[in-house]
Amino acid sequence: MALAGGIGGARFLRGLRLAAPDAEITVIGNTGDDISLFGLRVCPDLDTVMYTLGGGINEEQGWGRADETFTVKEELAAYGVGPGWFTLGDRDFATHIVRTQMLAAGYPLSAVTEALCDRWKPGVRLIPMTDDQVETHVVIDDPDKGRRAVHFQEWWVRLRASVPAQSIVPVGADDAKPAPGVLDAIRDADVVLFPPSNPVVSIGTILSVPGIRDAVAARTVVGVSPIIGGAPVRGMADACLTAIGVETSAAAVAAHYGPDLLNGWLVDEADAGVEVPGIAVRSRPLLMTDERAAAAIAEAALDLARELDKDAA
Amino acid sequence: MALAGGIGGARFLRGLRLAAPDAEITVIGNTGDDISLFGLRVCPDLDTVMYTLGGGINEEQGWGRADETFTVKEELAAYGVGPGWFTLGDRDFATHIVRTQMLAAGYPLSAVTEALCDRWKPGVRLIPMTDDQVETHVVIDDPDKGRRAVHFQEWWVRLRASVPAQSIVPVGADDAKPAPGVLDAIRDADVVLFPPSNPVVSIGTILSVPGIRDAVAARTVVGVSPIIGGAPVRGMADACLTAIGVETSAAAVAAHYGPDLLNGWLVDEADAGVEVPGIAVRSRPLLMTDERAAAAIAEAALDLARELDKDAA
Numbered sequence: 001m002a003l004a005g006g007i008g009g010a011r012f013l014r015g016l017r018l019a020a021p022d023a024e025i026t027v028i029g030n031t032g033d034d035i036s037l038f039g040l041r042v043c044p045d046l047d048t049v050m051y052t053l054g055g056g057i058n059e060e061q062g063w064g065r066a067d068e069t070f071t072v073k074e075e076l077a078a079y080g081v082g083p084g085w086f087t088l089g090d091r092d093f094a095t096h097i098v099r100t101q102m103l104a105a106g107y108p109l110s111a112v113t114e115a116l117c118d119r120w121k122p123g124v125r126l127i128p129m130t131d132d133q134v135e136t137h138v139v140i141d142d143p144d145k146g147r148r149a150v151h152f153q154e155w156w157v158r159l160r161a162s163v164p165a166q167s168i169v170p171v172g173a174d175d176a177k178p179a180p181g182v183l184d185a186i187r188d189a190d191v192v193l194f195p196p197s198n199p200v201v202s203i204g205t206i207l208s209v210p211g212i213r214d215a216v217a218a219r220t221v222v223g224v225s226p227i228i229g230g231a232p233v234r235g236m237a238d239a240c241l242t243a244i245g246v247e248t249s250a251a252a253v254a255a256h257y258g259p260d261l262l263n264g265w266l267v268d269e270a271d272a273g274v275e276v277p278g279i280a281v282r283s284r285p286l287l288m289t290d291e292r293a294a295a296a297i298a299e300a301a302l303d304l305a306r307e308l309d310k311d312a313a
Numbered sequence: 314m315a316l317a318g319g320i321g322g323a324r325f326l327r328g329l330r331l332a333a334p335d336a337e338i339t340v341i342g343n344t345g346d347d348i349s350l351f352g353l354r355v356c357p358d359l360d361t362v363m364y365t366l367g368g369g370i371n372e373e374q375g376w377g378r379a380d381e382t383f384t385v386k387e388e389l390a391a392y393g394v395g396p397g398w399f400t401l402g403d404r405d406f407a408t409h410i411v412r413t414q415m416l417a418a419g420y421p422l423s424a425v426t427e428a429l430c431d432r433w434k435p436g437v438r439l440i441p442m443t444d445d446q447v448e449t450h451v452v453i454d455d456p457d458k459g460r461r462a463v464h465f466q467e468w469w470v471r472l473r474a475s476v477p478a479q480s481i482v483p484v485g486a487d488d489a490k491p492a493p494g495v496l497d498a499i500r501d502a503d504v505v506l507f508p509p510s511n512p513v514v515s516i517g518t519i520l521s522v523p524g525i526r527d528a529v530a531a532r533t534v535v536g537v538s539p540i541i542g543g544a545p546v547r548g549m550a551d552a553c554l555t556a557i558g559v560e561t562s563a564a565a566v567a568a569h570y571g572p573d574l575l576n577g578w579l580v581d582e583a584d585a586g587v588e589v590p591g592i593a594v595r596s597r598p599l600l601m602t603d604e605r606a607a608a609a610i611a612e613a614a615l616d617l618a619r620e621l622d623k624d625a626a
Contacts, residue, residue, distance in 0.1 A: 039414035071382055075407030079432050081414070090403050094388030097406075101352035101394070119392050 001189035005202025007062035010052035012195035015294025032136035032205035054120025065091035165243035191305035194223030200240035222264035314502035318515025320375035323365035325508035328607025345449035345518035367433025378404035478556035504618035507536030513553035535577035542583035
């Protein structure tokens with residue numbers, strides 16, 4: 001089983017599915033960057049996993065739908081209705097319309113996600129970390145408005161993380177409960193994998209839901225570094241790490257997770273030789289240039305997990 | 314000022330605007346056929362008026378947007394989410410998304426309609442008949458499910474009015490209040506026009522909102538027959554008239570409105586010679602083949618209204 005954020009997580013999972021075709025894979029998805037736009041509930045990370053594993057993703061971009069059009073967005077703009085900085089395509093809108101309608105009818109997000117996956121058949125069981133609302137907020141010093149908290153997406157997408165984050169807070173996490181099935185899936189897992197997702201706003205947010213971190217810590221946990229040679233492979237994880245006082249390096253991220261949580265850590269060849277006390281580090285190429293490359297990384301993670309298997313020990 | 318249903322009403326209004334370019338025209342729109350689809354609030358008649366007068370209508374079809382695409386609908390179908398029998402295009406979806414978002418934020422439908430018209434600039438003041446929910450239901454003998462009430466749109470669009478209506482009821486009308494501005498606009502009007510809209514489910518529904526019928530009856534009222542030579546010009550008004558026991562003829566519709574409400578009545582040349590006690594009938598060509606033809610009909614209606622002017626009498 002795996003915890004997952006967006007693009008990096010989804011691509012890793014596609015490799016994992018290829019590497020372990022007979023495994024029952026459960027994915028706990030981050031919902032901290034969910035946002036309501038135009039009255040519709042948007043779950044970027046869940047959708048990226050669903051579209052990527054379901055064959056509907058825009059491959060080049062890594063998020064959103066393939067063969068996408070933007071008529072609805074243009075029309076909303078013609079009505080003067082924004083925000084314009086968050087791009088939603090017509091195909092994507094349909095997902096949010098179905099989700100919002102089901103949520104309004106009283107279904108929890110986990111049931112909605114299952115219903116959406118009925119179409120996409122991602123080949124994994126995708127569960128949101130929680131059915132409760134957890135919203136990642138970023139405290140920034142806004143050049144115009146002074147210090148204020150903004151929704152993660154406003155910082156990430158609108159500001160491109162160009163304004164330093166003073167802090168990053170998963171608002172609502174303290175009172176959130178793991179979604180049905182989450183703790184059971186972790187408890188029953190042979191191994192828990194951390195894909196090369198953002199350690200702060202993806203994996204970190206999932207772990208902030210009470211109960212998840214402890215459940216994960218009881219399992220064999222192997223992670224894949226999202227940092228290669230001191231820089232994030234993609235995205236702006238460095239800006240997030242800086243905000244929580246962690247150096248942007250493969251070793252620092254592993255140390256941030258800590259040996260009580262993380263047992264094995266895959267780093268890129270560029271980081272070969274890195275050592276983290278209490279954590280078994282292995283180096284190999286980590287660029288997921290295609291599905292095969294992602295599968296090879298997943299295989300290496302599974303190999304390391306078997307080597308470190310807590311139950312077998 | 315005018316009461317208006319969908320296509321016929323909208324085309325007449327476009328003619329009226331051309332015929333009386335300096336007049337302040339207020340249009341009271343029917344909302345009885347509004348429906349919630351996919352969690353979004355759809356107001357077919359208001360939108361047809363808004364799009365037609367705003368230059369966004371699909372001219373051939375008479376409803377919906379020009380240059381429309383249907384990606385969202387296809388995606389919803391891929392999720393197995395219906396109904397499939399109600400066609401909504403991508404451009405149209407944006408209107409419903411904006412409307413639903415504003416309604417959810419607490420704005421009444423009249424304010425929402427005004428905001429949408431800010432974009433379309435229809436050149437008339439468009440007010441829904443009420444901000445309360447009035448929903449036209451049709452009682453049918455369903456071949457499969459026995460006698461039951463269905464939403465007007467299900468009867469009209471899904472069943473194409475092919476199943477006889479046992480009765481047609483504007484559910485909620487008794488408790489509805491006219492939207493702000495409706496009664497004032499009627500009171501201040503030089504003339505109230507009934508476009509060739511459906512006398513039962515368009516004009517009839519508007520008149521069913523308490524207060525509107527009495528306010529209209531106090532004014533000079535001239536109507537344009539939607540029936541020519543015993544058949545509706547378009548739509549299935551005959552099925553609606555039959556349901557309320559009114560013959561499908563220009564004379565019967567005028568008599569149904571009655572001389573206490575209707576002062577003047579324009580019928581087509583095909584119905585020349587028709588007489589209705591207490592109502593001044595004039596005949597002329599009534600086919601709105603283009604905007605000019607619609608304007609000529611509107612001019613004739615205004616001429617007849619001046620002739621019958623209650624205030625001048």
